[in-house]
Amino acid sequence: MAMGFCDQIWAEVAPLRQAILAHPFLTALADGTLPRDSFQHYIVQDSLYLAEYARVLAIAAARAPSAAGRLEFSDGAKVAVQVEEGLHQAFFAQFGVTAAMVQAAEPTPACLGYTSYLASLAATRSYEELIAAILPCFWVYWEVGCAIKPRATSPNPYAPWIDTYADPGFGAATDRVHALVDEAAAATTPTMRDAMARAFRNATRYEWMFWDSAWRLETWPV
Template sequence: MSFCDTIWEDVAPLRRAILDHPFLNALADGTLEAESFRHYIVQDSLYLAEYARVLALAAARAPSAAGRLEFSDGAKVAVQVEEALHQAFFAQFGVTAEMAHGSEPTPACLGYTSYLSALAATRSYEELIAGILPCFWVYWEVGCNVKPRAVSPNPYAAWIDTYAAPSFGEATRRVCALVDEAAAAASPATRAGMATAFRNATRFEWMFWDSAWHRAGWPI
């Protein structure tokens, strides 16, 4: 099996925990409280600003034209397309620009973005892109899982449709291909580091949903 197939199976319990999370179950059946979703989209906007920087760094470090194009395009999407979606949700759920700009990252958000930034600054390109991948792949799986069971009408339909869109799946497959290509040429030690990066980023994905569900902030 390829590196991505192997690590995807390895994190199956984490993926199941994400799909079974009450935040996503409530989002699917339309009963998620607006305040929990507001918490999520504000934190996600903070996350995306940093994720775009990490993608740009991956593009700069990519050894191939395909990698440079994919990650630079991904940074553009993070800034433009998803931020536009957030603005629509900000208006729908009553988040003002002042509220968004005045918010600080929660421990889950800061931990996730800081981890990705640390990969970009101190680890190999291979480990960096393995850590980037779960944000694509987990969201694609979530979108495909939630869409068939989502009630209609659903106040979160636009969010669901974004991550269940075939174009998002195609982007995920392209990043998977880059990660597999990098892993195939990597040493066993580097592949082990890639697996750790992928696993940790998937853990942060669960933590992000859980933080939104509990509307968690700093404990002190």
């Protein structure tokens, strides 16, 4: 059987995925030694990211040609908001992030770059490219969660984060989005599949940049 679009692009971005799994942010998160300020930076930026990601998912739902797509992406938008509120509120309390800190926070270049890229696809590009760029946020996190969980030290201050992304329910959601992307790719042209592959690659690069920016405590250079 021929390899589907998603498995093909996943294999192609293997070096990027290795770079993500080997990133010191995730290594330190797994062994529980990640500096508190790095995780604080990450969680604040992630809440800014998820607010925008939820909007992008809602647009994907509105543009989806099938009922399955409309349901999946509207559910995803809802879950992104719930994760932002539930998981993050717990982390904010645990890691001393105040509401004032969140309100004062501005997206870093990595966060703004990633969310603006997704928003530009949603506004000006095809549905196919948009959902190809949405998928890495699911799939990369699922791979990271599954890779980290077996080797994470216990007790680990970051265990709830690891558990969220290694949860079979999150894996099932990833599979459903994966199926929608494969379906869209199978029904379109080779030129569009190339554009989808580019969108997937760019979003995966942004995933690496997002963790790297938290590790470096990135702010605007000027």
